[in-house]
Amino acid sequence: MLIERKEERAVSKTKARHMAAYTAFVAPAVLFFILIIVIPFFRAILFSFQDWNGISSHIRWAGWSNYTKLMHDSGFGKSFVFTFKYVIATTILLNVLGLLLALVLNMALRTKNVLRTAFFLPYVIGPVIIGFIWQFIITGLFPEIGKATGLALFQKNWLSLPDHSFWSLVIVTVWHSAGYFMVIYLAALQGVPKDLLEAAEMDGAGRYLRFWHVLLPLIRPAMTINLFLAISNGFKAFDLNFALTRGGPFGTTESLAYHIYLDAFAKNLFTYASAKAVVFFLVLASITLVQVAAMKRREVEL
Known part of the structure; x- marks a missing residue:
């Protein structure tokens, strides 16, 4: 005992x-x-249920007035439409380019380690620094390229035209983050059993069929992660938006996060900005939960 x-x-x-x-x-x-x-x-x-300018000691209860006011806010609607378009464009391009880079670097290349480092390196640099670097490239270097080549595309100031500034943000985002998505896809590809691919090849399946029916179903967990990251990061985009375009020209590239930031810290509308942030959170949470749930159902467990 x-x-x-x-x-x-x-x-x-x-x-x-x-x-x-x-x-x-x-x-x-x-x-x-x-x-x-x-x-x-x-x-x-x-x-979000109060009325306060961030300075006064008196805070007034506002109830649902901030939310009802938000329903008629054209600026919020405009920034939401821009953000939604931005999310769709960057999500598709980041995942397609990330997967293509991963497929190439999964081959037996002599320079694959150097290329992996080169593609991943931009992600290590802060988005604000990237934004200022690309602002210099677009405003300073592109006109020189236009003069040397005669291409009208490079002779325009991309950041002063709404369509061009939108695609400037998309291109810089994809250039900055594609390497990170590539690493996730590459890890998933290297985890695929080689005997399954060899068996499919012996059965007469070509590269396209092996990719579509063997590789793609087995890397769906990585696709779930990358889609979640692309959607959530796209909706929360602020750094590049702030450094590259500052919402211009004329507010056409104002993301939701940057729009809320301006309301809170430029216009001192703290409580109204809080209501927008709550709505923003609910929209983002709903979209990401639906996306993850839909992708999880289609995953293949080894």
């Missing part, structure tokens, strides 16, 4: 030590998550 009790005490002490170690490591992260994410989130929900 004494031996059993000693063993139980030793086990309980070990569990207590493990629990203390887990708490010591996890508690700081949980604390910062609550302070930086959870509390501001619920604070924003509370602000």
Whole structure:
């Protein structure tokens, strides 16, 4: 009996030590998550039902007036349409280009390691820096290319034309993030069993059939992740929008995140911006949940 009790005490002490170690490591992260994410989130929900300019000590209860006002806000609707178009364009291009790069670099190339580094390197640089670099390229270098080649496309100021500025944002986003999507697809491709591909080849399946019926179903978990990342990052786009176009020309490239930022910190409409942020969160959460649920049903488990 004494031996059993000693063993139980030793086990309980070990569990207590493990629990203390887990708490010591996890508690700081949980604390910062609550302070930086959870509390501001619920604070924003509370602000959305109030009327406050961020300066006055008096905060008035506004009820649903911020949300009803939002229904007639043409600027919010315009930024939502732009963001939706931006998300569709970047999601398609990032996943197509990322998958193509992964398929090429999954081959037995001598320079594949160098190419992987080269394609992934832009993602390491901050989006704000990328935005300023590309602003210089578009406004300073493109006109010189236009003069040297005579191409009318490069002789225009892309950032002063609505359609061109939209595609400028899309091109820079794809150039910046395609390498990250490539790495995820490449990891999924390298996890596909080679015997399945060899069996399909022996059965007479060509490259297209092997890709469509073997590779594509087996890398759907990676597609789920990349689609989720592309959609969520597209809706939350702010850094490149701020650094490259600043919402111009005439607000035609104003993303939802940048639009809310301007309302809150340029116009001092904190509570109205909070209402927009809450609606933005609900839209983004709904779209991503539906996308993940739809893709999860089609995944193949090995």
